[in-house]
Every structure is written in structure tokens, then in C-alpha cells.
Amino acid sequence: MQFVAYGKTLEEAFENAAMAFFDAQLEISKVECKIKRTIKVHSEDRISLLYDFLSELLYIQDTEGLVFSEFNVSISGNHLVCEMCGEHYDINKHGQKSPVKAITYHNMKIEEDNGYKITVVLDV
Secondary structure (H helix, E strand, C coil): CEEEEEECCHHHHHHHHHHHHHHCCCCHHHCCCCEEEEEEEECCCHHHHHHHHHHHHHHHHHHHCEEEEEEEEEEECCEEEEEEEEEECCHHHHCCCCCCCEEEEEEEEEEECCCEEEEEEEEC
């Protein structure tokens, strides 16, 4: 499964990529802000930063059962901090679309031209 996320800034594009990641799996509009979480990611380059960021979201979802709908991303160089808000996943409330098994580097792109365009392929 592939998605494309856009943003006026790199941070906004990462936030929209996080929303697209969860929206591919469930009804993100039904996720309420009940639990706040902050994650920090450091990587070698922007593509790795995107990969590691989405992989961290998947890890938290898989290990803690948390899903998120609000994201505030800050990026400085190859460092990312994301404050996010969500709740525990409930199939009856949030539904289920296509569960994600893994994030892939296949066709992953960050393009800059009057804003940012992110392309991500998910293994479902």
C-alpha cells in the first residue's frame, strides 16, 4: 500500500505522513486525544528519519496498542521530536482497514518543490 503526504514545511509533511499511516489502518477521525506521548528520533539522513519515525509509530502501536490522530513535529537537521495525542485502539470504535506489518524503504521519497511531498510504501 502506498500513500503520499504533502506539507508546506517538512514538519507538516511528516505530520501528514503520520496521519496517513494511521488512516490507512483505521478511522483516524474517531481517535480522541486522551493520551499524550513524545518521541525523539535521530537518523543519518532525511529518508532514514522518515523511516525511523514511522517505524517508531508502528512499534508503539504494536507494543502498547496506542493509535494517534494529532501530531506536532519539530525537525532540526537529522533530529526529530514529535508530540502526539491519541488513545488505546478499539476495533469497535476505530474500525480496521489494512493492518501494517512494516514500513519499507521501497520507493520512499521526500521531494521539495514549493513545499514537500512524501511518498511511503507500507507492507500490509
